[in-house]
Amino acid sequence: GAVVSQHPSRVICKSGTSVKIECRSLDFQATTMFWYRQFPKQSLMLMATSNEGSKATYEQGVEKDKFLINHASLTLSTLTVTSAHPEDSSFYICSATRLTGYRDTQYFGPGTRLTVL
C-alpha cells in the first residue's frame, strides 16, 4: 500500500500556543489530502479537504481561522492548530488520495496525538 507519514506523532503544548502538524505522501503524489479528528471511542470526523494549490474546504462547524491548512505541494499538507485549548486535545489524522488507473483510494497517516495542557 501507499505510505503516508505524519509529524510529529505526539505533541504536548500549553494552552494558547500554536501547533503545526505535517502530512506527507512518501511514494506518490496526492492532489487531495484530508484532515480528520478523532476523540476517544468516537468515529473519525472529517475536518477539511486540502487541495494542492487552492484553499482548503472546511466541514461545517470547523473554524477555518483556528485550523489553518496549507497544501504546499503534491506531497505535503500542513495543519496548524492556532491558540490551542484543552478542548482541542484529540487524535489528528491525515489521509492522502492515491490515484491508480481510474480508481482513487485514501491512505491514512499514523496520526498525531495532541494534548493541550
Next chain:
Amino acid sequence: QKEVEQNSGPLSVPEGAIASLNCTYSDRVSQSFFWYRQYSGKSPELIMSIYSNGDKEDGRFTAQLNKASQYVSLLIRDSQPSDSATYLCAVKSPKGAGSYQLTFGKGTKLSVIP
C-alpha cells in the same frame, strides 16, 4: 445527509471462526466501498476495497457488495486474536462539482477470543 451504519459491537468470535461484519449506506449513487481496520490508539489501515456487486476475496478477507440492498459486508475467515480491532466501513459518494466525500461508519469492534 449521507449515512453509513454499522453495529458498534463488540462482536466476539472464537479463534478460528468466521467473523462477519456488516454495513449499510444511505446514498444510492455511492461508487466505492472500503473496509479499514483500526487498532486502539492507531490510525485506520486499508484492508479491502470493492466497487462492483459480488464478492472480492483477499487472503482471509472477503468483501461482499449488494448495491440494490445498499449493503456491504466483510468476512474474516480463520479469525485470529490479532484481528481484534475496530473495523470501519467507508463509502465514497459524489458531493457535487466534481468532488466526492468518503463517509465513515462508527465502526464495529471485533474481539477474537483465543
